[in-house]
Amino acid sequence: MAKHTAKNDALGMFGNIKPVKRDPVPETAKPLPEMEEPPVEAKKIAKEEESVIPMPEKRPASASSKSSKSVPAGKNGIILRIGEKKKKKGRTSHTRSFYMKDEIYEWLLAGAEADKVGVSEYLEFILEQLFID
Amino acid sequence: MAIKIAIANQKGGVGKTTTAVNLADALKRIGYKVLLIDMDPQHNSTSTYGAKIEGENTIVDVLKKDCTPEEAIQKMPIGDIIAGDGLLANEESYFNSAKARESILKKQIERIDGLYDYIIMDTPPNLGIYMINALTAADGCVIPIKAEQYAIDGLGLLIDTIREVVEVLNDRLKIYGVVMTSFDARNRLDIGIKESLPEVGEKIGFKTFINPIRISQDVKKAQAIQDSFDEDGKQVTANRSLFENFSSSNAAVDYVNFTKELLEVV
Numbered sequence: 373m374a375k376h377t378a379k380n381d382a383l384g385m386f387g388n389i390k391p392v393k394r395d396p397v398p399e400t401a402k403p404l405p406e407m408e409e410p411p412v413e414a415k416k417i418a419k420e421e422e423s424v425i426p427m428p429e430k431r432p433a434s435a436s437s438k439s440s441k442s443v444p445a446g447k448n449g450i451i452l453r454i455g456e457k458k459k460k461k462g463r464t465s466h467t468r469s470f471y472m473k474d475e476i477y478e479w480l481l482a483g484a485e486a487d488k489v490g491v492s493e494y495l496e497f498i499l500e501q502l503f504i505d
Numbered sequence: 506m507a508i509k510i511a512i513a514n515q516k517g518g519v520g521k522t523t524t525a526v527n528l529a530d531a532l533k534r535i536g537y538k539v540l541l542i543d544m545d546p547q548h549n550s551t552s553t554y555g556a557k558i559e560g561e562n563t564i565v566d567v568l569k570k571d572c573t574p575e576e577a578i579q580k581m582p583i584g585d586i587i588a589g590d591g592l593l594a595n596e597e598s599y600f601n602s603a604k605a606r607e608s609i610l611k612k613q614i615e616r617i618d619g620l621y622d623y624i625i626m627d628t629p630p631n632l633g634i635y636m637i638n639a640l641t642a643a644d645g646c647v648i649p650i651k652a653e654q655y656a657i658d659g660l661g662l663l664i665d666t667i668r669e670v671v672e673v674l675n676d677r678l679k680i681y682g683v684v685m686t687s688f689d690a691r692n693r694l695d696i697g698i699k700e701s702l703p704e705v706g707e708k709i710g711f712k713t714f715i716n717p718i719r720i721s722q723d724v725k726k727a728q729a730i731q732d733s734f735d736e737d738g739k740q741v742t743a744n745r746s747l748f749e750n751f752s753s754s755n756a757a758v759d760y761v762n763f764t765k766e767l768l769e770v771v
Binding site for chain 2: 380381382383384385386389390391392393471474477478481
């Protein structure tokens, strides 16, 4: 038979495969090997290492104030507002992903909404006030 | 218990839906009981199956717990499906702020685990809450990619996301492998990427399925088959199965071989 007519037919191939009853094995998946240098000129987005930032015991000075609304105070009584004078810095283009407790996220969300900014920007502002400025 | 497989890639247009639909169809033809869950707001799997969205329970209703998963299963000529829904796009912020948001799908489909041998999840082209839900619920994932540099570049980000899910949410999640789609054996770049992919896989930590899915117009033709109308004017849902309509196409043969290879690793 000429090669171009001797085609496999998918329907015929199913007859050769028999179903096997099995359950998924609930074992722990093997850890993925550590990545070496990026292969094939792959562009890697940098991943921040997770770190636990302890809340400071002292109350830091609150931000300067021209916000129209106050935001809920945190556990340490920190009230932070983003004032109009605060210069908006451009964010980097990197996306970070991490996990946080629902209560902390909801607190951030309330603060961000009160200042009409995004949650990321509000979080950046808090961290700058506490640790960087 | 069903083996749950997520078809995942944050890049669009790489063949996730085509792979999900054909894998589900192939497993059903082998003799397994299979359910497809469409997690994509674009709901292309749902359109291929001919499932309804208006007036039916969809994946949105399941995730919001407005219905049970059983109440959302539609039995179509190709197979069983829980339909996707454009409303998924609107509801993303709702689910992003829900408690235990990554595990909603996992919890819901526990109810139907015993009804099927395989549950295939078609995911959207982004690393958002629906993809994370699918990866958290899955036993393993298949990553379709096209033969292009951007596809290889994006693999690193996807693998990182999968590592995080394994570490925090689902330690049984495996990468079953990467499958090349729309492979053109006449194209040097395609051949080059096919040859280098196993080496990349060894470094990053994934298997590459030996059989790529060759490019074939028959895939698009099958998806474009229109519903018909019977003598009474009632709409009859078409069977858009690639195997039913174009069983001798390259893609149909390749999907059978891919399914055989996948069954060896699940």
